[in-house]
Amino acid sequence: MIWRMANRNLRASPLRLVLISLAIILGVGFVGGAFVLGDTINKAFDSLFAKVDAGVAVQVQGVASVSDSQRQPVPASLLPKIQAVDGVATAAGSIGGTATIVGTNGKAVGRAGPPTLGFGWVNDPSLNSLRLVSGRAPTAPNDVVIDTHTAATAKFALGQQVRVITPSGSGQYTLVGLVRFGTSDNLLGATLTGFTMPTAQRVFGLEGQYTRIGVTGNQGVLDSVLAHRVQAVLPSGYEAITGAAATRQATDQFNSIIGLLRDVLLVFAGISLFVGAFIIFNSFSITIAQRTRQVGLLRAVGASRGSVVGEVVLEALIIGVVASAIGVGFGILVAIGLEKLFDLIGASLPRAPIQVQARTVIISMGVGILVTLAAALRPAIHASRIPPIAAMREVTEAGTRSLRRLVIAIAVTALGVGLVLVGLFSGLGNPYALLGLGALLLFIGAALLTGQIARPLASVIGAPFVWIGRVPARLGRQNAMRNPTRTAQTATALTIGVALVAAATIFASSLYATFAGQLDARLLAQVAVQATNQQPFTPAAAAAITGAPGIVAVSPLREGEVRDTHRDVQTVGGVNPATILELYNPGLKQGSLRDLAQPGTIAVQEDYAKSNHLTVGSTLPMFFAKTGVQPLRVAAIFSDSTLGHFFISLSDYERNFSTQQDTIVLARGADGMSPQKAKQSVSAALAAYPNVTVLTKSEYKDQVNSQINQLLYLVYTLLGLAIIIAVFGIVNTLALSIFERTREIGLLRAVGMSRWSTRLMILWEAIIVALIGGVVGLVLGAFIGIVIVERVSLITTLAVPWGSLIVFFVLAGVAGVIAAILPARRAARLNVLDAIQAE
Template sequence: MTWRLALRDLWSSKLRLFLTGLSVVLGVAFVAGTFVLTDTINRAFDTVFSDANANTAVVVQSEEEIGQTREPLPAALLGRVQAVPGVQAAQGGVFGLAGIIGSDGKAVTTGGAPTLAGAWGTVAELNPFTLREGGPPTAPDDVVIDVSTAREEGFRVGDRIGIIPPSGRPEQFRVSGTAGFGDEDNLAGATAVLFSLPTAQRLLGLEGRFSDIRVLAEPGVSEGVLAGRVQAVLPAGVEAITGQQNAADQSEQLQDQLSIIRTALLVFGFIALFVGAFIIFNSFSISIAQRTRSLALLRAVGASPGQVNRMVLLEALVVGVAASIVGIGAGVLIAIGLRELFGAFGGDLPQAGLQLNARTIIVSLALGIGVTLLAALRPAIRASRVSPVAALRDEAPQEAPRALRRRLVSVSVFAVGLAALLVGLFAEVPNRLVIIGASALVLFVGISMLSTEIARPLARIIGAPFARLSVTGKLGRENAMRNPYRTAQTASALMIGLALVGLATIFAASLSASVKDTIEKRFDVSVVLRNEQFQPFSPAVAAALAREPGVGLVSQWRLGQFKQGRTTRDIAASDPAGIPQVWDLGVTSGAVAALRAPDTIMVSDDLASDQGLRVGSTIPARFARTGDTTLRVVGTYSETTFGDVLTGIGTYDRNFSPPRQDFLVFARPAPGATEAQVVEAGRRVEEQFPNVISQTKSEYVADVERQVNQLLNLVFILLGFAIIIAIFGIVNTLALSVFERTREIGLLRAVGLGRRQVRAMVRYESIIVSVLGGLLGLVIGVALGTLVVSRVPDVPVLSIPVGSLVVFLLLAAVAGVLAALGPARRASRLDILKAIQAE
């Protein structure tokens, strides 16, 4: 009987059911879509890698991998491997990165995917690439390019194209053929150029060496056995792994990168669900308040509090289950949409069937149902406390129990959340991000509870201009103020969304401002040369720039990685003589000049204090090329544009194998020359190297700002889900309120309020609620943003973009107008007679 009542109540309020469910649907869809998309991509790469390497029995490579690079092998190893019994064929592979000059004369961009380069495998079974057109590269100036690039750039077999090698200058090659990666036209948007072995070795700086050796087994010899035999002939530091293992490793590397995206997306999914929880809570609370009399009647005719409680929870369960199932379906659609979107931006993903794993379904159901039940718990308890006498009372009761206790609880929740957040931000704790995330949730709940206290006065202030404007404005304001609990809860959802928008905005603005501040104050350079996607480029660029007239100092910067124990650290390197001239690094002890000595480093103050380092200390370091080494600290500095570890170019070149590439080059005018001459020189170098751009400091800053803003826009889009849910929440509350005020609206219509005025009244209420949420959210966002910025050392400058914040507030008002559309229409169409005769 509980079941039947629950279902009947649900069905009798289909609109509420729909709007409440929608908030769960969107959150679940986000989570499910993320899982489906990333699972599908993972599965696709698994297939691609295992197909492409299907015949590779054993792969020989250096054991140590630091920052995804392995030291190349001596070419002589190939003969030894070939001689192992059971080896039918073995092929030395050479790979690295090299760009292609497109038909427009500029480097072909990949949107972040690598620009692969390598030697064409002459043993067909071991070659992951398959020829589609033309022939393999045989002549020194032959190249095979991937089918996608050929198609997009309009390159045909026989065409001459420019290749940008990692070192040296661009060179011309003849397209001898096109190839796909296995059955795919390309590898997730990466470009590929394949040369004959000697050419590849020369271009990639790997003369006399191989990146790896791939082995084809004789029939009947198992991968595992062969790997064992090959391992036996290898020197220390070189490993033989099975082809299967290798495919799994390659796939895993991509999946690791993908898992960052997955985690980021899931975070936004959880935010959406969290916001949805507020809507559910609010919706159930209102519905319980409106049904007080019928619930009391149930109690009067003998239902126990437990039965009433169960009835409400059953309703929630039905909503949760239905919405989660729809959400999973919607998630699959989102995944399909996103995959198409990637494709449209050139990041063709290998095709594979959509992966709707059991895990996805279980997690989505658990989250959707869990959030719904949890949010409905309090309303259910409140429903069970309705006394049978309430059936006889005339007035609908208010939703305001025990003010003092409520206040105490709100303040405690808020305080706990804030304290935990401060601990997460400023104390040394493990799992910092988890603590910050969890405490932010608690904090938001606390603020939302507290906001019921200020909702009424705030609504009065926000609505003051409307109230002065017209009687509908006044009515709308009074409606927003009449139930501060409802108003606060409804606004809370939007508050969370806008708090995160505010936080992201302030962080991004501060980041841009910090970069600008650092570049302007700390760097004394005329031009910066770099790759558009911050990929490294040939040292020939610096050499060409140095030859240009008017150019004085040219400062090259390189990046690498080493391992300190188990931690992988970035290390930046430049000529010690040039460093202090172009960059004020804020030396706090020692001297830059000391970096001329071999195996010396300077460390940031942060790292120094973390590890108790000072001038004269040593740290153990492991490099891919040189193995275990000891680095001596010769100084400390405060400015961390180039990270925590800085070394001289001599130390760098000793510890890293060719091709040694630059990732930034700075230049200053020669004595007597002007800045303009240097800028001109940069332009000319740009023309010679299509993968490099030359920028002045202000152009560089503008570019960084643009990129930060792009990222910010992406965050906005992802937060958009939560904000849309919040807007649905406002629609939901308004619709329920309009329903509740049927008689009142009828009365107003009878005494002369026009339809347009009724709509305006609902609209004013909606705007007040949404601006209230927006205002609170932005205030919290500013507070959180300020806290976070103060915690992040890389962002020393706090910037609060007031203009943007005002725009967000206006957008919140617009959201209020949109949210009011449906309910206002409904209200204005109420039949006056029915309204005044109700009951």
């Protein structure tokens, strides 16, 4: 019986069914898509590295005493010892580093982000991760092989001369072969270059050393047994791990990036589902209000309260199950689409069949169904409270303002604000969980509060429209005001999207304002040199600038990781003590960066110095992967943190780190030289290094600004989903309201309202509801944005982008216009006679 009722009710209004299903489908789709994409990429990398390392039984490498990036090279002298171990078939060293290929157009190949990898050619095919596709392996010192994808995009042919930039500088090589990484033609857009082993040792500054040594075992010897035996002959600081463990290490690096990507997608999927929940809640509330007489009749003829709840919950369950199932299917499409997107931007993923794991289906379906049920529960309980007498009564629109409701609304909002603040500032519990829960409560509280103030809000927001739009606008405004709870719930779906967009924008513009302010105050350099792909680059570039005409001060910033006495990993910057103060103002408190010229000294940022009770002259022991613990004497204490918290001299850096790569190079010309002139001089000196770009201070600011904006646009795109769902919500409410007001519309048309005016009436209502959502969203967004900016100590300047906020407000109105199109058409097309006579 309740099954039949639920079924009937669902069929009664197909549009509503479609709209709320869409909300779930989109949300569940992104949950599913995040998992499917993550699993697929993981699988792809797992199988890629498993194949690449298939022949490796044991791998010998430096211990990650500080971090993975600081593993020390293995001395070539260990090779014979390893080869002598019982059970070892072959052993060979391999080398990896960065090598940038210069295209035929004179520009560096590759894009910002993916690494440019260089290798030494290993003759043992089972220990070589590169596979020859055509041509031959490098044999002469100037031979080079590159990956097929790079050769194709940069249009290189075998036999051609190729310029490659390595840590030791820029060199010409002959292209003798094309390779790929294992079975993959394109490794996330990375470029691959292979040299002969001696050349690789020379260009990567690793003479007599290898990055690691690969070992193959004799038949019948277990990898783990062999690893033990090899470990026994190694000096301390080196480890022997099985091939399987090496594969896991290689894939773990990628997997953590993929995991991050998945988590980001899941956060946005969660936001979409939350918005979807509002719409489901609202939709059920409205339909139950419309069915009051029907429910009353059911109760009058003897249906229990339980069966009324059961009917509504069953209805929700059917929607939840069907929509979630479709959502899972949609999620697979989302994953495929994102994969294609990676292809499109040139960062192709290794191929693997799409992975749809049971876990993905269970979580996606479960989340979708639970959200639907949770959102329908309150309306269901509300329905069960309808008394049998309601069957006889005329349906009245409930007055919803009461002190009790107001108090609850304020309490929930205050709790939300409190949790957000506690999460951000108290340091108690998990800040992300508290912030998330707080934001959730904040939005629910805002929905309740909006219900209390929707009438005056609609009245104020609608006032200018009534002036412009006359009778249709006045009627639209009155319709927006007549059921404040409904208006508030509909608007809140949009509020969430607008608030998050506003918060993200405030965060981004504060980040930029802080950065630009620091740059203005701290950066004395006129130009900055960076790699085109934003990766660290060869120190040869800095050397080339030194002595360029008119350039008087040059210093690179070379960054590496160490462990401090708390065993925390810290980043130390190597700088030129003689010139750095002409390029950068660190806000010296004690001592001077010039004093870093003294070997074994370090400059420390004020906050760290304070908490560790350091003054100039104190000793700060730091652990370096290459040289072990070094007792460094504090030579200076400074306040700024733009370029980092620790500085040492370049010569100390060279002594204590095995790789030398610059993050950025700063330079300035003589007094009176314009930044443009300085840039020209530096650019001319860097003609042989197309892998780097020279930026003036203002260009550098612009670049950072555009990088921040790119991230911001990505966030906008992902939040766009939540806003689309909110628009569905407005469409749904309008459609249900129009259905409810059929007779009113008929009457209006009878007494002479034109179709066009009828449309305008719906349009104005939608605009006013959307703008309520927009206004509340901007207020909440400003709050969230500002408290987060206050919390993040890195951001010191609060910048509120008024222009953008006004644009968001207008766009909220546009969302209302879009939402109104279909319902307004429907309303205008109602047959007057049918409408007047409608029950």
